[in-house]
Amino acid sequence: MNVPVSAPVHITAAGSALPGEPVDNATLSHALGVNAEWIDVFIGTRTRHFARDLTTGEVRWSLADLCARAAADALEAGGTDPAEVEFLVLGTATPDHLMPATVNQVADRLGLDHLPTYQLQSGCAGAVQALSVARHLIGSGEFTTGLAIGGDVCTKHLDLRRNLAEAAPGDLVNCVLFGDGAGAAVLSSQPREEAVALRSVLNRCTGLGREPGQIIDWFGLADRHESRQALTEDYKAIEESVPVMAVEILWELLDDLRWSPDDLDFLLPPQLSGRMTQLITEQLGVPGAREISCVADTGNNGNALPFLQVEQLLKEITSGQKALAVAVESSKWIKAGFALERL
Incomplete structure (x- = not known):
C-alpha cells in the first residue's frame, strides 16, 4: 500500500x-x-x-x-x-x-x-x-x-x-x-523546526461494480438544456458506507506503520458534516487521540478540509507525537488517508 x-x-x-x-x-x-x-x-x-x-x-x-x-x-x-x-x-x-x-x-x-x-x-x-x-x-x-x-x-x-x-x-x-x-x-525534504514527517499515504479506489455515491456533472453545448441536476448524491449510501470505510482506512494505515491505536495522539476524521463527523469519530474508537475537526464551522469545502485540519494540527502537535488522517470519497468509493509524526 x-x-x-x-x-x-x-x-x-x-x-x-x-x-x-x-x-x-x-x-x-x-x-x-x-x-x-x-x-x-x-x-x-x-x-x-x-x-x-x-x-x-x-x-x-x-x-x-x-x-x-x-x-x-x-x-x-x-x-x-x-x-x-x-x-x-x-x-x-x-x-x-x-x-x-x-x-x-x-x-x-x-x-x-x-x-x-x-x-x-x-x-x-x-x-x-x-x-x-x-x-x-x-x-x-x-x-x-x-x-x-x-x-x-x-x-x-x-x-x-x-x-x-x-x-x-x-x-x-x-x-x-x-x-x-x-x-x-x-x-x-529538509526538516524544519515546525515540520512533521509524512510517514504514510493511502489512496485506493474500492468502488468496483458499485454505483457512485456522488456525481458532479458538467454540460457542453449539446446537453446544456437538459433537466438533470449538476450535483446529485445518494446520501443514504454515504451514511451507510463512509463510517465502515473510515474504520477500514484507520486500521490499514495503522497496520502498514505497525502503530497501535494507543500510539495516536491526534485523529483527523473525515469531514462530511458536523453530525456525520461526530458519528464517524465515535465509531473509529480512538478515545485517547485528540480530534482535529473543522467542518462544523467551515462547511464541507471538499479538498480544502484535510489541509485545514493539518493547519490546526501543526499548532498543537509536539515532539514525538503522532497523528492519523482519514478521508473517504463517495463519488466512486475511494479510501484515503495519511499519517504524520512530529520529529
Whole structure:
C-alpha cells in the first residue's frame, strides 16, 4: 500500500483561505427557504463560507483566488521563499474551467513560472492524492520543495432561484452541506523546526461494480438544456458506507506503520458534516487521540478540509507525537488517508 520513498518528506507549513464572513444557519435558511432547525439537527454544521453573494448571486472569489491565497499563507507560515517552490499539485472537484487548468492560474497568481504543475480531478480524496504525488516527487530525490493544494467552490452548483420548500431531505442535503475554501501545505525534504514527517499515504479506489455515491456533472453545448441536476448524491449510501470505510482506512494505515491505536495522539476524521463527523469519530474508537475537526464551522469545502485540519494540527502537535488522517470519497468509493509524526 505504502510505496517506499528514498528521501524523507516533511510538511513544513500549511495555510488556508475561506471566502467572506461565515454564513450561519439562520442566514442560509432565509436565503434558501430551508428550515434552520432541520439544518442544525440533521446536518450539524453551524457555519460555512461562500464564494458567491447569497443575495445577488455574484461570484466574488474564484477557486484560483482561494488556492493562491492558501498557498501564499502556507509559504509565509513556513518562511518559504516562493522561489524555492519546484512544483505545484492541486486536487479539486470544481475547477474554474476545464482549460486552462486552475493549478496554472494559481501558479500565475503566485508569480511562479517554468516549473511542473499537476491538477487532479477528484472529490474529498483529491487533497490526499495531491499529498501522495508531492510525496513521491520529493521522495524520489528529483525535487526538494513543493506545494500541495486542495480546494473547492461548491456554491457554483447552488441554484439560488430554486424553490426548496417541497424538496426531499436527500435533495436538500446538497444545498446546505457544502461551503467553499482552499488549503495548502509546503512539503520539503529538509526538516524544519515546525515540520512533521509524512510517514504514510493511502489512496485506493474500492468502488468496483458499485454505483457512485456522488456525481458532479458538467454540460457542453449539446446537453446544456437538459433537466438533470449538476450535483446529485445518494446520501443514504454515504451514511451507510463512509463510517465502515473510515474504520477500514484507520486500521490499514495503522497496520502498514505497525502503530497501535494507543500510539495516536491526534485523529483527523473525515469531514462530511458536523453530525456525520461526530458519528464517524465515535465509531473509529480512538478515545485517547485528540480530534482535529473543522467542518462544523467551515462547511464541507471538499479538498480544502484535510489541509485545514493539518493547519490546526501543526499548532498543537509536539515532539514525538503522532497523528492519523482519514478521508473517504463517495463519488466512486475511494479510501484515503495519511499519517504524520512530529520529529
